[in-house]
Amino acid sequence: MPNNYNDTYDGIGSGQQLSAEKMTAALNLMEKVANKVETGVLSDGNTNTQYPSAKVVQDSLKEAEKRIVQNAAGKEITANKVTSSDNWAANKDSNEKYPTCKAVWTYLQECGDIERTANRVSTITADTMDDKYPSTKAVWDLLQSFTPLAVVMDMGKFVRLETGGRSFYIAKCETTYDEFVGVMGYAPTNNSDLHSDSHLDIHIPVRASWDDAVQYCLHLTLESDDVAAAVKDRIRQYYVDQNRLVNLRNNYNDVRVKTMAYNDVAAGSSYAGCYRLPTEAEWEYACRGGTTTKYIWGDDWSETEMDKYGWYYNNSSGRPHMVGQKKPNAYGLYDVLGNVAEWCSTTTYTNFNDYYVIRGGAYNDYNPYTDRVDFFFESSAVNVSFDNRNTGFRLARTI
Numbered sequence: 078m079p080n081n082y083n084d085t086y087d088g089i090g091s092g093q094q095l096s097a098e099k100m101t102a103a104l105n106l107m108e109k110v111a112n113k114v115e116t117g118v119l120s121d122g123n124t125n126t127q128y129p130s131a132k133v134v135q136d137s138l139k140e141a142e143k144r145i146v147q148n149a150a151g152k153e154i155t156a157n158k159v160t161s162s163d164n165w166a167a168n169k170d171s172n173e174k175y176p177t178c179k180a181v182w183t184y185l186q187e188c189g190d191i192e193r194t195a196n197r198v199s200t201i202t203a204d205t206m207d208d209k210y211p212s213t214k215a216v217w218d219l220l221q222s223f224t225p226l227a228v229v230m231d232m233g234k235f236v237r238l239e240t241g242g243r244s245f246y247i248a249k250c251e252t253t254y255d256e257f258v259g260v261m262g263y264a265p266t267n268n269s270d271l272h273s274d275s276h277l278d279i280h281i282p283v284r285a286s287w288d289d290a291v292q293y294c295l296h297l298t299l300e301s302d303d304v305a306a307a308v309k310d311r312i313r314q315y316y317v318d319q320n321r322l323v324n325l326r327n328n329y330n331d332v333r334v335k336t337m338a339y340n341d342v343a344a345g346s347s348y349a350g351c352y353r354l355p356t357e358a359e360w361e362y363a364c365r366g367g368t369t370t371k372y373i374w375g376d377d378w379s380e381t382e383m384d385k386y387g388w389y390y391n392n393s394s395g396r397p398h399m400v401g402q403k404k405p406n407a408y409g410l411y412d413v414l415g416n417v418a419e420w421c422s423t424t425t426y427t428n429f430n431d432y433y434v435i436r437g438g439a440y441n442d443y444n445p446y447t448d449r450v451d452f453f454f455e456s457s458a459v460n461v462s463f464d465n466r467n468t469g470f471r472l473a474r475t476i
Contacts, residue, residue: 113127113128113130114127114128114129114130114133115130115132115133116133117133117136118133118136118137118140119133119134119137157173157174157175158174158175158176158177159174159175159176159177159180160176160177160179160180161180161183196208196209196210197209197210197211197212198210198211198212198215199211199212199214199215200215200218201215201216201218201219228300228301228302228303229301229302229303230246230301230303230474234248234249234250235247235248235249235472235474236248236249236363236408236409236410237476238359238362238363238408240358240359240362241358243346243476244476245355245359245473245474245475245476246473246474246476247355247359247363247410247471247472247473247474248410248471248472248473249401249405249409249410249411250282250400250401250410250411250412250471251282251283251400251411251412251416251417251419251469251470251471252282252283252285252290252293252469252470252471252472253279253280253281253282253283253400254279254280254281254282254283255279255280256283257283257285257289257293258279258283260293260296260297260300261289261292261293261296261319261322262319263319263322263323264283265283265284265285265286265289280399280400281397281398281399281400282397282400282412282416282417282469283469283470284397284417284466284467284468284469285420285468285469285470287336287420287433288317288322288332288333288336289322290354290420290469290470291336291337291339291340291353291354291422292316292317292322292336292339293352293470294339294343294351294352294353294354294472295312295315295316295317295336295339295343295352296316297352297472298312298343298350298351298352299312299313299316301350301352303350304349304350304351305349305350308347308348308349308350308351311342311348312339312342312343312348312351314335314338315335315336315338315339315342316335317331317332317335317336333431339353340353340354340422343422343475344356344422344475345475346475348475349475349476350474350475351474351475352472352473352474353422353472353473353474353475354420354421354422354470354471354472354473355421355422355471355473356421356422356423356473357421357422357423357434357436358423359473360419360421360436360437360471361436363408363410363413364406364410364413364414364436364437365406366406366407366408366410366413367407367408368406368407373386373406373407373413373414374386383414385403385404386403386404386406386413386414386415387403387412387413387414387415387416387438388403388412388415388416388440389414389415389438389439389440389441389442390440390441390442393415393416393440393441395440395441396440397416397417397439397440397467398416398440400412400416403415403416410471412437413437414437414438415437415438415439415440415442416437416439416440416469417437417439417440417467417468417469418435418436418437418438418439418442418457418467418468418469419435419436419437419468419469419470419471420433420434420435420468420469420470421433421434421435421436422473432459433459434457434459435457435459435468436457439467439468440467441467442467
């Protein structure tokens with residue numbers, strides 16, 4: 078009998094004596110062969126007397142592994158679940174525990190509140206760190222510590238002059254579009270080209286009616302912190318609001334009466350600090366810059382010199398330009414010749430009070446025989462209702 082199990086049984090040879098020991102070994106071998114399981118997988122039907130082959134054992138293990146994975150899919154191991162943030166610290170070192178989404182969210186909210194509270198400050202100082210959070214009261218207290226900027230005259234933009242025994246201030250530059258809109262809150266209609274012409278900007282001189290110019294002076298005076306309250310109280314009666322100025326045609330009498338009244342009193346010695354238009358005499362004195370020659374650069378006409386001082390027909394390309402780009406006169410005033418003509422507070426027609434003087438000439442003016450201060454840009458009286466696209470103004474201030 079062959080030995081398929083490689084045990085100690087060598088078989089019973091022919092002619093050998095049959096011993097009890099060999100007979101027992103033969104019977105054991107026959108039992109193993111009879112109970113051998115060589116195919117399929119093990120199940121609960123197998124008995125303790127059966128012997129699986131190595132392949133059956135391997136197949137059975139694979140089947141068991143497959144069954145375990147399938148049965149476990151989608152099932153939660155609840156024993157290791159952490160559902161409360163209260164247990165967070167107790168499980169912080171465990172690699173087996175896992176938190177629910179709600180537990181994580183709750184914990185993060187608790188941490189956030191703790192962090193904000195820990196970094197909250199009730200006072201803001203220069204050394205307060207970026208990771209600190211001020212309370213509402215801390216912000217309010219800091220804001221209260223600031224002093225609002227005072228609206229006062231910028232001395233760097235004005236020159237103090239004296240003529241006729243009186244001192245006055247006069248602006249170095251013509252009033253610009255952005256300065257006007259910043260005080261008045263509207264743009265005069267003469268400046269509509271600013272919205273369509275890309276080469277113009279807000280720093281060009283504003284084109285304004287006489288009423289616009291005088292009311293600008295009044296509004297600026299009322300806003301200024303360096304004007305006595307008593308002066309403001311006296312001039313407030315001449316104030317005209319934006320809507321009535323914009324709709325001048327419907328409010329002509331009221332606007333004109335109040336505006337002319339302010340123009341008449343603003344230069345008075347008891348109205349110190351009032352912004353206003355210069356009188357024609359003040360404008361003439363300021364424009365000359367102390368010169369006595371025929372022209373502000375000398376006695377001989379020169380287009381080269383004129384080009385240095387002002388924008389006019391020959392060099393303006395038919396448009397006004399940013400203030401302060403040309404050479405100033407001897408008093409430090411810019412654009413006294415050209416760019417835009419300038420309103421004065423003086424009227425020359427006693428019977429026609431709606432006519433006021435303009436001086437200085439504009440960007441589209443040219444006359445080689447009149448380009449001098451005492452004749453070119455000669456005194457011209459213009460009806461204040463006239464829609465003049467070339468006229469602006471320069472501020473003066475009563476001392």
